[in-house]
Amino acid sequence: MATSKAISELASLERCGNGVCARLAELEREPVRFREEGRSRTPSADEAERLALPSGVPVVLVARTAYDAGGAAVEVNGMVLDSAAPVLEYGFGA
Numbered sequence: 001m002a003t004s005k006a007i008s009e010l011a012s013l014e015r016c017g018n019g020v021c022a023r024l025a026e027l028e029r030e031p032v033r034f035r036e037e038g039r040s041r042t043p044s045a046d047e048a049e050r051l052a053l054p055s056g057v058p059v060v061l062v063a064r065t066a067y068d069a070g071g072a073a074v075e076v077n078g079m080v081l082d083s084a085a086p087v088l089e090y091g092f093g094a
Contacts, residue, residue, distance in 0.1 A: 031066035
């Protein structure tokens with residue numbers, strides 16, 4: 001099981017490459033399954049400004065959770081997307 005020190009180290013790493021993915025593999029906690037949940041809503045003022053959204057354009061929120069072989073969540077990633085721009089493409093195993 002990952003220690004608090006190992007979890008703290010993960011929080012400061014880049015997403016992949018020699019970052020989180022590599023460290024999770026070293027800890028034998030690499031993701032083997034992902035779950036995504038998507039929903040739309042009105043953006044906050046900060047989100048609208050950062051995404052340069054015209055008035056009235058909603059955002060899409062995607063929350064991705066990665067699970068290890070034991071079923072434990074090992075990463076949660078939240079994304080806020082311009083609803084007029086993203087193309088969501090998914091691939092699933094059998």
